[in-house]
Amino acid sequence: MKITIERAELLAAVGHAQSVVERRNTIPILANVLISADESNATFRATDLDVEVVDRANAVVERAGATTVNAVTLHEIVRKLPDGSTVSLTEDGASGRLSVSAGRSNFSLATLPKEDFPEMASQDYQSEFSLPAGALKRLFDKSEFAISTEETRYYLNGVYLHVADANGKVLRAVATDGHRLARIDAELPMGAEDMPGVIVPRKTVRELKKLLADEEAVIGVAVSDTKIRFRAERLTLTSKVIDGSFPDYTRVIPTANSKTLEVDAKDFSRAVGLVATVSSERSRAVKMKLDEDRLVLSVNAPDAGQAEDELAVAYDDEPLEIGFNAKYLEEIAAQVDRENAVFLFNSPGDPALVREGGDETAVYVVMPMRV
Known part of the structure; x- marks a missing residue:
């Protein structure tokens, strides 16, 4: 096998392969990428027996063939080559090595037989x-x-x-x-x-x-x-x-939550992250205190200190105090693509429902914490 390929093209293909292979395994061939070349293009295949990725790359094929080489090693070499360089991959069947050359840089890498490389069994899909x-x-x-x-x-x-x-x-x-x-x-x-x-x-x-x-x-x-x-x-x-x-x-998605809070998603995420800086890493509990058009986020961590932040919100139900894990609140707020996040509450002990504005195609549920 002998192919010539642009560095960027090769880097993308080997990058996909090396992210699939397991760094530590008892089967050496699973650390390798299978490089195959026919008359028209080159393919790069990698697997950990549970996931398989195949990348079809544009390459000039001078001689068809196939071999396997360590995916991580090849990726590191290609990553460090200069931008815009052209890379030549040549398999020497006699020595069992793969030659990698670009400009004045030359490498000779050990290979394993292509016949040993496992492929996921094909099947009919329903x-x-x-x-x-x-x-x-x-x-x-x-x-x-x-x-x-x-x-x-x-x-x-x-x-x-x-x-x-x-x-x-x-x-x-x-x-x-x-x-x-x-x-x-x-x-x-x-x-x-x-x-x-x-x-x-x-x-x-x-x-x-x-x-x-x-x-x-x-x-x-x-x-x-x-x-x-x-x-x-x-x-x-x-x-x-x-x-x-x-x-x-x-069964865990609440349907009876009627207390509605509407808040700017970015302001909410910022405020939660801010007050959570003094919370315990073990629980990261943040209290949400709601009354008319007002939300107070607070943390009381005896060993670290206290924090409080206030936001103007849309809320016109009875006062409510409820606690959540700060990390969970931040992660949900980060999913909101629309300007406002809408929270629906029932009681301090019930899960909260979160939506992105009026969009009901994205729904999130978060369990409360005692604070």
Whole structure:
């Protein structure tokens, strides 16, 4: 194999590969990227056996072939090469090495046999559809923060993507860690009606962001009970889904909350972050004290001090005092794209519902704390 490729093109391809491979593993081939070249282009494939990414890069192919090389090492070399340089990758079958050269820089890297490189088994997908990258990005970006990091509750370690009924069928993403919940809806794409509900793992959600960088692109999605595949013009990301049942999230979304607070999302986020600087790192509890058109955010940390900030808001219900984890409030406020965040409360012991203005396609729930 011998190919010539622009540094920027190679850096993007190897960057996608090295972010998928596991740094520590007992199977050496899983640290490698499979580089394949045919008459027309080059592909870079990497996997950790749960997630597989394939990048089709523009390259001049002088000799077809394939080999595998350490993804992290190749990425570091390419990253440090000068901008605008042209890189030549040449496999020497006799020595079992891959030659990497650019200008006066030359490297000879150890390889492993391409036959040992695992590929995800292909299968029939039950549902295939397409939707704009921007719509898919919104679903995952706005729900990712609520994914649980508690490994024992593995079924919460991802985003539940499924078809739901909300005055008509919608494509819905839900994530929760038991303390906060995000529920995001998008218009149901044609062909997605019979899609099985799947839990997309946290690592896949993170890798998916690279594929969705161009929000104008159209992304092909294929779903089965065990796998999900996202395909853009250049990148294909295939992932196993979490084998488990997502809990009935509808039971924790309050429907009787009637006390409504409307507040500027950026002002609210700033004020929460400001008063939380003196709160305990263990709990980061912030008290919200509400009366007519007035919100007072306060923290009382005996070991550190006290803090208070006041905001003008829209609120005309009975006075209310309720506490929340400051980190959760900041993360929810950060999701609000519209000018105002709308909080709906019931009592100090009940979860709060949060919306982005009048938009009901994005709903957040946060559990209260004692303060």
